[in-house]
């Protein structure tokens with residue numbers, strides 16, 4: 001396998017904002033009296049904001065009006081944005097910065113493939129934007145994960161074949177998306193999805209780009 005490109009999911013792979021997403025959805029769930037724990041949150045990881053609320057409502061068998069749906073979507077994002085307002089370089093997950101530096105020095109191209117509409121804000125806060133030649137996020141795809149569009153667009157923008165790219169993911173929906181797209185997928189950090197990917201590593205510290213050269 002000759003690696004020419006690395007495509008990174010954002011939340012849960014580059015930065016632990018998945019926990020912030022969970023707490024924001026938990027606040028909405030509590031408001032709707034829906035029982036919601038980290039276990040149920042696994043189903044929301046990686047999917048879009050709108051799809052997440054649909055799944056949450058289904059879990060609680062709750063029906064609401066379109067106006068209330070839109071208001072909750074806004075409320076969730078305001079809660080989430082307030083919780084990540086102070087995000088900075090110190091929040092980058094272990095091993096990520098070293099890998100980005102290493103890959104860049106070897107001429108390996110890098111992209112972001114995220115469902116988040118806040119991806120560019122987060123990357124700026126972390127000071128990582130310039131490492132990525134392509135940033136495909138929730139604002140740029142018609143079909144969110146588990147559809148492979150986000151990763152296919154990323155490979156396309158990098159000008160690379162799918163067979164020469166590795167996707168890093170932490171969520172079931174993202175792994176499904178990458179596999180559907182024909183990518184080699186490394187699951188990072190989330191043991192719940194370890195057996196669904198091509199390979200599992202506990203953290204980015206365990207990934208060595210030389211192993212794939």
Ligand code: B16
Pocket residue numbers: 009010011012018021044045046047048049052077113114115116117118119138171174
């Ligand atoms: P936003 P990723 C995903 O990001 C998160 O995993 C998921 O929990 C979130 O609902 C989704 O982005 C949408 O995020 O509300 O910020 O647009 O893991 O694909 O980087």
Ligand code: MG
Pocket residue numbers: 009010011012013045046169170171174
């Ligand atoms: Mg993720």
